[in-house]
Amino acid sequence: MAAKIIDGKAISASVKEQVKAEIERDGLDIGLAVVIVGDDPASRVYVNNKKKACELCGIKSYEYALPAETSEEQLLELVDTLNADGKVNGILVQLPLPEHINEKKVIERISPKKDVDAFHETNVGRIMIGNFAFLPCTPAGCMELIHSTGVEVSGKNCVVIGRSNIVGKPMAMLLLHENGTVTVCHSKTKNLSEVCRSADILVAAVGRANFVTADMVKDGAVVIDVGINRLENGKLCGDVKFDEVSEKAGFITPVPGGVGPMTIAMLMRNTVTAWRIQHEE
Numbered sequence: 001m002a003a004k005i006i007d008g009k010a011i012s013a014s015v016k017e018q019v020k021a022e023i024e025r026d027g028l029d030i031g032l033a034v035v036i037v038g039d040d041p042a043s044r045v046y047v048n049n050k051k052k053a054c055e056l057c058g059i060k061s062y063e064y065a066l067p068a069e070t071s072e073e074q075l076l077e078l079v080d081t082l083n084a085d086g087k088v089n090g091i092l093v094q095l096p097l098p099e100h101i102n103e104k105k106v107i108e109r110i111s112p113k114k115d116v117d118a119f120h121e122t123n124v125g126r127i128m129i130g131n132f133a134f135l136p137c138t139p140a141g142c143m144e145l146i147h148s149t150g151v152e153v154s155g156k157n158c159v160v161i162g163r164s165n166i167v168g169k170p171m172a173m174l175l176l177h178e179n180g181t182v183t184v185c186h187s188k189t190k191n192l193s194e195v196c197r198s199a200d201i202l203v204a205a206v207g208r209a210n211f212v213t214a215d216m217v218k219d220g221a222v223v224i225d226v227g228i229n230r231l232e233n234g235k236l237c238g239d240v241k242f243d244e245v246s247e248k249a250g251f252i253t254p255v256p257g258g259v260g261p262m263t264i265a266m267l268m269r270n271t272v273t274a275w276r277i278q279h280e281e
């Protein structure tokens, strides 16, 4: 039987509506600073989409588009300025940064209270112990999509392919916090297909087009495709071979229109959370 398509576009639209309603209800004046260095076309698209979402939700966005030759010191200075700016509640530095800039150093410079991507070590540590202020946007979006299926995570076999700091590892943590039995696979994993076939919930965050094939998927599984890959013909595709896997899975996210829009919706939610954290004291 064909899988039910999880409509990330519709679910993300409803999250953004909730954020907008909350901002209107409480009369919040919220600002998000988006910093982009250089002219990577994919980063430009992401930044534009984030700005559009801000507009829709009623969040002010302040864009800082810096040239590729910006020095690390200049970028750190900008982060300091934004940390001190009361109008700015969230700071997002679009990755990747040019090679001459140390990404880790920049992320660590962002105030943890304005770290709406949840990449700062303080926020990563808080995710580990389950005492989080912000959830990392992409894994949080994946959790919303999983919840939308009505499938309980508790007690399920969950397999995450990929162990990056921004997707795979925090994804595994969020599933674990909901009592999933979690396996994290990576490039050195043996018997990957067999491990994946044990998954009731399978999350692919590999970055390789059509990597997950039907023989790797259990009948009826929930399949969340985080991958964004550009094919030679210019089309976007995920890590999952959608046509064949959608014949076997119970639920599946499309690419585009699955995880991508959710990531941005979660960023909007985190920006409201940031405002609240900053106004707690």
Ligand code: NAD
Pocket: 138, 161, 162, 163, 164, 165, 166, 167, 168, 185, 186, 187, 188, 189, 192, 205, 206, 207, 208, 226, 227, 228, 229, 259, 260, 261, 263
């Ligand atoms: P990454 O390159 O940092 O990590 C990829 C992971 O895949 C690594 O941990 C690696 O061990 C694993 N891997 C590579 N080859 C493998 C193999 N043969 N078998 C098993 N595992 C293997 O990538 P990332 O930043 O985690 O992103 C993953 C994908 O998700 C990319 O396509 C990226 O564009 C996409 N992404 C999407 C969103 C979104 O909003 N939808 C957000 C972030 C990343």
